[in-house]
Amino acid sequence: MEDKCDYLFKIILIGDAGVGKTCIVQRFKTGSWFESQASTIGVDFCLKTCEINGKQIKLQVWDTAGQERFRTITQAYYRSAHGVICTFDLTKESTFDSTVEWMDDVSRFCSTNVVKLLVGNKCDMIDRRKVSHEVASAQGKSFEVLEYLETSAKENTNVNDAFIKMATELLKQQSNVKDLADSKDDQGFNISNNTKSVGTSCCFG
Amino acid sequence: MLLEPSKAKAKLKEVNKALNKNPVDVAALRKLCISPGGLICSEARQKVWPHLLDVAESKIGYPQDLRRHKECRQVILDVDRSGKRFPDGLSDVEKEELQENLTDLILGVLTIHPELHYYQGYHDICITFLLVCGAEASLAMVEKISTHHLRDFMDPTMDSTTHILNYLIPILKMANPKLVEYMEKSEVGTIFALSWLITWYSYVVPDQRDIERLYDFFLSCHPLMPVYFAAQIVLDNADKILDGPCEMARIYQLLLQIARKPNLPLEILIQRSSDFYIQFPPSSLAHDAAEFYKNNLAISTFCDHALVAKHEAPDVVLKRMGLVEVKKEENEESPTEGSWKRASKTVAIALSGAVGAALLAVGGRAAEWVPQLFGYL
Numbered sequence: 159m160e161d162k163c164d165y166l167f168k169i170i171l172i173g174d175a176g177v178g179k180t181c182i183v184q185r186f187k188t189g190s191w192f193e194s195q196a197s198t199i200g201v202d203f204c205l206k207t208c209e210i211n212g213k214q215i216k217l218q219v220w221d222t223a224g225q226e227r228f229r230t231i232t233q234a235y236y237r238s239a240h241g242v243i244c245t246f247d248l249t250k251e252s253t254f255d256s257t258v259e260w261m262d263d264v265s266r267f268c269s270t271n272v273v274k275l276l277v278g279n280k281c282d283m284i285d286r287r288k289v290s291h292e293v294a295s296a297q298g299k300s301f302e303v304l305e306y307l308e309t310s311a312k313e314n315t316n317v318n319d320a321f322i323k324m325a326t327e328l329l330k331q332q333s334n335v336k337d338l339a340d341s342k343d344d345q346g347f348n349i350s351n352n353t354k355s356v357g358t359s360c361c362f363g
Numbered sequence: 364m365l366l367e368p369s370k371a372k373a374k375l376k377e378v379n380k381a382l383n384k385n386p387v388d389v390a391a392l393r394k395l396c397i398s399p400g401g402l403i404c405s406e407a408r409q410k411v412w413p414h415l416l417d418v419a420e421s422k423i424g425y426p427q428d429l430r431r432h433k434e435c436r437q438v439i440l441d442v443d444r445s446g447k448r449f450p451d452g453l454s455d456v457e458k459e460e461l462q463e464n465l466t467d468l469i470l471g472v473l474t475i476h477p478e479l480h481y482y483q484g485y486h487d488i489c490i491t492f493l494l495v496c497g498a499e500a501s502l503a504m505v506e507k508i509s510t511h512h513l514r515d516f517m518d519p520t521m522d523s524t525t526h527i528l529n530y531l532i533p534i535l536k537m538a539n540p541k542l543v544e545y546m547e548k549s550e551v552g553t554i555f556a557l558s559w560l561i562t563w564y565s566y567v568v569p570d571q572r573d574i575e576r577l578y579d580f581f582l583s584c585h586p587l588m589p590v591y592f593a594a595q596i597v598l599d600n601a602d603k604i605l606d607g608p609c610e611m612a613r614i615y616q617l618l619l620q621i622a623r624k625p626n627l628p629l630e631i632l633i634q635r636s637s638d639f640y641i642q643f644p645p646s647s648l649a650h651d652a653a654e655f656y657k658n659n660l661a662i663s664t665f666c667d668h669a670l671v672a673k674h675e676a677p678d679v680v681l682k683r684m685g686l687v688e689v690k691k692e693e694n695e696e697s698p699t700e701g702s703w704k705r706a707s708k709t710v711a712i713a714l715s716g717a718v719g720a721a722l723l724a725v726g727g728r729a730a731e732w733v734p735q736l737f738g739y740l
């Protein structure tokens with residue numbers, strides 16, 4: 159099966175346990191909703207291809223465990239990430255408060271030009287909402303995120319959008335880099351000019 | 364892989380014989396747990412496991428006020444998401460009861476032992492005991508493995524767990540240095556095996572019967588045996604790892620998927636793990652594991668230089684233990700299913716049994732069994 163792709167981006171999902179990271183990833187990957195998703199232990203991984211502006215984009219999605227004690231382990235995966243999706247549960251204020259610490263990790267361990275999204279999940283539970291759009295949006299600004307989004311993995315609201323927005327921005331960033339210095343080593347973002355690795359690095363999964 | 368009915372029957376007979384001895388012949392039970400098929404069925408496990416853990420006479424009960432424990436919220440979060448592990452066909456009421464029992468079991472042990480810290484994945488181990496032995500009997504058993512086999516995973520941090528995971532590398536190196544070189548070049552690390560280790564494979568192995576079979580084995584062996592087993596899974600798939608680009612993501616995903624396959628050749632992997640354990644016991648690997656740890660970017664490295672400097676070179680250890688010849692022999696004849704030697708198998712089983720018994724007798728945790736590495740922590 160020939161599986162061509164022009165760009166490969168690594169995206170990591172972080173946030174407290176139970177906010178819905180795995181449900182979001184599964185919704186994005188398979189389009190379905192699994193009610194009884196098991197807790198993530200360590201770091202899970204999946205791949206998904208999408209097309210943006212006629213370009214084939216391969217997304218490597220790293221889904222991390224939310225429990226505090228796994229943090230030292232997941233931090234190792236920040237370094238090579240191009241994008242970070244920091245997730246909280248709109249119905250649990252404590253998970254929103256934790257985003258400060260999660261974002262602190264991001265600034266410590268991610269590369270400086272990493273693209274960040276802040277995502278408030280479970281927006282389907284309208285009557286149990288504890289964090290307002292304004293407050294979360296302001297928080298997002300202070301984190302210098304690309305955007306603050308509200309999602310529902312359950313009702314498939316904004317899930318695809320989140321990943322597409324992320325990928326589009328990464329693509330834009332990439333073209334800028336290319337415009338600036340075509341010869342410069344581009345950190346392996348663009349694998350299309352290395353024909354040997356195009357087929358192989360994109361064919362698993 | 365199931366035993367033929369006649370063999371299974373004969374085995375169960377032996378299990379009963381060992382159980383009926385006075386005192387119960389625990390050494391014989393351990394051997395039966397390790398040899399093909401393990402304890403065969405849940406009924407046998409229900410009777411034997413308490414003896415393996417020396418809690419058959421134990422009468423500990425559930426403490427009061429469990430739901431006040433500070434980890435209660437996290438535990439319930441995981442218990443609520445553990446439905447996949449439950450047997451098919453349970454009614455909602457039965458499911459709810461099982462979940463209540465699971466929460467009580469976890470919080471029970473945590474309340475008895477405030478020094479133990481809950482981790483996501485611990486609940487997966489508790490489910491296995493609950494399904495096999497029920498709520499009453501499970502408390503003493505889970506309490507025992509939590510203070511022994513799982514003790515290091517329940518530290519305040521995951522540092523010890525990461526250390527233990529790093530034993531994977533020297534074990535792999537003994538069998539396939541080329542593979543290790545490739546894996547190190549890809550920077551895949553050892554985290555792919557984290558969930559294998561801390562859940563005793565119950566997070567990944569899809570069939571409950573297979574999980575129980577593995578528990579027969581692990582309950583009868585050294586706490587590091589799950590790492591030896593992980594190494595065998597990787598080695599068994601060396602061709603697939605080497606046959607493709609040297610990329611972290613590809614190899615990571617491959618390894619994640621392999622363990623989830625329904626037809627993992629359990630018995631072969633168990634045999635090979637025992638064999639490796641005998642040839643390359645933990646003490647012979649300590650130096651390599653420390654060195655890998657030092658070079659691993661991910662984790663803080665507060666004590667590793669002292670570790671490496673103070674320890675002997677691994678081949679010195681091997682020579683002293685008379686293991687260098689064994690290694691050469693192994694190289695000529697790759698450790699495949701066919702070459703697995705009858706003689707070494709018997710030794711492996713006997714020794715693993717002895718080690719398991721001794722472990723519980725002295726009340727040690729995994730870390731104390733590998734002083735070369737952990738003495739400095």
Ligand SMILES: Nc1nc2c(ncn2[C@@H]2O[C@H](COP(=O)(O)OP(=O)(O)OP(=O)(O)O)[C@@H](O)[C@H]2O)c(=O)[nH]1
Nearest residue numbers: 175176177178179180181198223224280310311312
């Ligand atoms: N109502 C509602 N529930 C959701 C949504 N997304 C996830 N959930 C529920 O939230 C719980 C946790 O979801 P997970 O995806 O397992 O959470 P996680 O962030 O991956 O948690 P860890 O793996 O423990 O870090 C599950 O029981 C889901 O059913 C959502 O959009 N709406």
Ligand SMILES: [Mg+2]
Nearest residue numbers: 179180197198
């Ligand atoms: Mg998850």
